[in-house]
Amino acid sequence: MVNKNIKSLFVLTAFAVLVGCDNDEQSMQPPPLYLNESASIDERVNDLVTRLTLEEKVAQLFDKSPAIERLNIPEYNWWNEALHGVARAGKATVFPQAIGLAATFDEDLMLRVGTAISDEGRAKHHAFLAENNRSMYTGLTYWSPNINIFRDPRWGRGQETYGEDPYLTTRIAVNFINGLQGDNAEYLKSVATLKHYAVHSGPEVSRHSDDYTASEKDLAETYLPAFKDVIAQTKVASVMCAYNSVNGTPACGNDELIQNKLRDEFNFDGYIVSDCGAIADFYDVKSHNIVNTEAKAAAMALKTGTDLNCGDHHGNTYSYLSQAVKEGLVEEKDVDKALKRLMYARFKLGMFDNPENVPYSDTPIDIVGSNKHLALTQEAAQKSLVLLKNEQVLPLKGNEKVALIGPNADNEAILLGNYNGMPIVPITPKLALEQRLGKNNLTYTAGSSITGEVYTHYQPIKAKHFFHLDHNNQMQPGLIAQYYPSSNFDRQPVKREIEKNLDFSWERSPIDNSIEQEFAVKWTGIIKPQETAEYHFKSNNVDFTLNGQSVNGAITLEKNQSYQLNAESKFNHFWHSNVINPTASLTWLKNPQSLTQQALNNANEADVIVFVGGISANLEGEEMPLQIDGFSHGDRTNINLPKSQLNLLKKLKQTGKPIVLVNMSGSAMALNWENENIDAIIQGFYPGEAAGSALVSLLYGEYSPSGKLPITFYKSVSDLPDFKDYSMKNRTYKYYEGEVLYPFGFGLSYADFKYKNTRHSIDAGSGDLNLTTTITNQSSFSADDVVQVYVSMPDAPIKTPNKQLVGFKHITLKNESKNDIKFTIPKNKLSYINEQGIAVAYKGRLIITVGSGQGIKIPKDKFTVTNIVL
CATH class of the missing domain: 3.90.182.10 (Toxin - Anthrax Protective Antigen;domain 1)
Structure with missing residues (x-):
């Protein structure tokens, strides 16, 4: 439990310091307004800001905000992470990487995951405070989630996103944020931060200097909807602006993005934090280099509306704001405006209140890694796994001798992804299969490097x-x-x-x-x-x-x-x-050198081969120094399975034994040969600490897979535009013109679901579209599926998406039963975006697809197509 006595000292000591008199005089003096919990937060914030000097105000705009000892205000470090679990702060339950959470298409699950993460975050925060630890990664302001659109599979940080579709991204993010921030009317449980605003998705190596051109149509149709809609549907407290420039101006100093869009059009009233070092990029000669002094860079960002400066090796650029005020570049009232937004968030977190009045302050530390949370990450892992191919190999019967092969079979890195905590009970595929089969029915070898001379089985x-x-x-x-x-x-x-x-x-x-x-x-x-x-x-x-x-x-x-x-x-x-x-x-x-022969020996003695390969977050991620074949600075130069693994798979194929390929990656893979030659393929998106147990349960049919791809799997990057081309032409399922390997929304099941008889009506008052589809589970077991609704607008006067996701539901259907699934598609989803970025009501034939995918590469009884006229 939290040591409330230590924490309560803040309020009591603050009274004494601020009043500055003996005990008798204190009893006659009212507490300062900012410590008066009965006053409104706005009143308290205004009072506090009036007590600060300009230098003190400026210092509070740093990610490492120092203590103000004369007011007994403690230091606070704003930087914390909670992408898929409390990160970088020791042990915490590790949930599937964000892209894997998106693959669940499960809104209720996301709410529960966000709630569990904020429970653990609160518990750890108060435990740190009890020991007066206020270092980085101990606070309550989380720089998560990443809602950028995963437009190109080469981007190494795509694993941090919810995929390529703005609607899916919005719905997953809304529930995650509600879980993080809580449902208390008075207090925030923690702060969620939407990042990176905006038009940000690689390349990593040049992100500090790149200027991305995005049309008004692409901005309104792809890059900004998730930010706009999440802000409209939640009370998200924070946004992080990106490193890159957009249409000629750095994102953190971009009036069109921040003032015109974020503040005025989207009605965002929280605070904005810079990505770390982004403001220094304004004057760095190797980066954007659009101003020539630190003071001008600080003034530009502040006046645009960036409130908090996260610094890096350049230092805190906002330390030059005092100079900027002297030079007339900004006014002190601009500093006040930013500071008030930041202090408002700290008050909403309860940092200036008696802990006994803050509902989350007594969250027990033993909730971290609790059985409930470990069960939840197991559920999330199971729902995140996507079955891509199955030639009647899975589920395994249970009596086979298994050769477990592959560089990721015992690689803990594939459980974690990036921006992760230290797992409580990490379970690799090797460990889970050993626990199930024992050593007599299981052999293991890494078989190959993960790529080149990079090995994983140290x-x-x-x-x-x-x-x-x-x-x-x-x-x-x-x-x-x-x-x-x-x-x-x-x-x-x-x-x-x-x-x-x-x-x-x-x-x-x-x-x-x-x-x-x-x-x-x-x-x-x-x-x-x-x-x-x-x-x-x-x-x-x-x-x-x-x-x-x-x-x-x-x-x-x-x-x-x-x-x-x-x-x-x-x-x-x-x-x-x-x-x-x-x-x-x-x-x-x-x-x-002996790995290949070991793998072949094991395969020849086995009944089935389970090959766990792919890549890891040690190869793809954020601004990494790595430069080897297929990988550059965190990004990928191709999306093939690394040659060392493919060569081994081809040799294993020659044994004639059935092969189950489990591909672990944070992004799409061009599994072309594999799709033609491997008997079963499972996609895992860095499934969290329960990855191994979830995988084994899938292999042996303890549940039916329900994960769906949140990104398109292409056949090659040569089919895509240049990585730095930010036009959405020929990108994602919405605009791609070629044949894909596996489409967005794709995922097989062990169950036999049938879709039929989609009925529709238009609400006379609202103009909303009502849909009802009958779904039957003809299997002998209960199973989950993701019902997806797509619309196409072939009669639009301009180019519109091929298909566009407008609804989905993750359902459970009992064996040999059927159910009517209903959707209400809001009227605003029945519009298209014109070249000026304006939504226009659609008139003409509307094609509606309802099913277990887009209707591509799945049997005809797995979806329905309905044509109506608007």
Whole structure:
């Protein structure tokens, strides 16, 4: 439970400090208005702002807002993440990556997931406060969700989005945000942030300098609807502006985007935070470089409406706002306006109120990773898996001997995606199959690299390989560790230990047992292999040398030979560094050349091959340095399965054994050969910590798959426009003119659903379209499906989407039963966007498709098509 006594000291101490007199005088003085909980938030905010100097006001516009000691206002760090679980703050339930949550097409599930995440966030926040930890990732202002449109499968951050469709994105985001922010009329449970506004989806390598051209039609039809509609349907408290420019102006200083659209047209009244470093890009000569001083950059962003500056290696550009005021670039009232929006959010979170009056402040810490939340992430994982192909192989009968092969079969990274927490009970496919089958009916090998020379099956170096020399120059077990009280080595170590190996996860500081950790450590000793082999090393937060040399790639080590090891780790508060539950490890693998033969041997002895491959968030993600075949700076240069895996699959195919391919990726894959030659294919979108158990339950038919693709799977990127071309022509299911591999909304089932007899009517008053479709489950078991409604407008005077999703429902239908599923399609969905970006009521033939997909690459009894005239 939260230590309320510690937290309540804020209000009591604030009274004494502000009044500044002895106890008798205090009893005669009213509390300052900003601490008066009976006053309105606006009154309290206004009162607080009047008490601050210009310099104090400016400092509160930084993501790292300092304490104002004379008013006893504590420091606050605005940066926190909750994309698919509380992130970067130690252990928390890890739900499927955002793209996988979208694949569920389940609004109720998203509300429950958002609620669980905010429960854990509140619990962790108050536990941190109880220990006076106010560092990055401890606050209640979450920079989630990412509602950018996943327009191109090459974008590495597409995994963070809800896919390529604005309507699906809106409905998933609305429920997630409602779960995060709670339903209390007085208080926010946490703050959700829509990002990245706007027209943002790669490439990563040039995001700080790119200027994307988007037509009025594309803005209104694709890039802005999710922002507009989520704002209209929720009370979302925050928006993050993007790095890129839009039509000539950086997003965080773009009047058309922020003032004309976001503030005036969309009626957004919350606060806007910059992406980290985005305002510095205004003057950075390697970035947008549109102004020549920091003060001008700060003034431009502030006057446009960006309230909070997240800084980076440039520092906080808003620190120049005081100078900007002196130069007449902005007025102090502009600073006040931004500060009031920020303080309003902090008051709504209850940060200036007695904790006993804030309904979420007593959330118990044991809710983090509770059985309820672990069951929920299992449910979400099951619903996120998409069955793409099944030639009567699945479900498995249960008596087969299984050869588990593939670089992702025991790779914990594919559970997590990016922007993740540390899982409570991580279950890889290997672990789940071992638990089900035991070792007699299961063999395992990674089989290949994940790509090139990148391997995933590294193992911790066991203690028997580590030694050090004692004072008598005698070999002794373990490494010598020296701990330093800061993130540098310029002071004397304060602790010396002999440690058995190099594999650490510090829940508390090894120096002073505090929960907020900033320290450095050096390890010295000897590595002594027990066999001669080619070794590959992998480090996590560790810089190391062997015999004074850095190790890059493979290195041959001799049996029983001693190699001098020097290693070090640093943990600090710098951008992206995590001082909460930091980890450090050194792992290795031996002789990867034998992997192919091991895989073939295992396959020949098995009845069925389960191949878990794909990619991982270590290859695709945000602005990464990685540049290898197929991958560049977090993005992808092609969308094929990496060659090392495809070559192995082709050899496994020659064994004649049935193969189930489980592809793990945050984005679309061009599984062309695989679709022609593999017996069954399952798509997993980084399914969270229950990935393994969810997959095994699917393999053995404990539930029927219901996941649907939230993105189009193309046959090749060569069929797409240039990555930097932001026109929507020939992109996504709505505009693509070619033949796709698997369409948006596609996903197979074990159940036999039939769709028929769609009826319709137009409401005479509202003009809304009412639809009713009869669905039958002709199977002997209950199952879920996602009913999807698409409209086409062939008689529009301009180019309109091929199809457009306007409704969906995730349903459960009992065995051998039928049900009528009803939809009401609002009148505003029966309009098209003209070239000026204006919605126009559609007149003419309307084609309505209702079914278990778009009606592409699924049997005719899985959907209905109805024509009406508007």
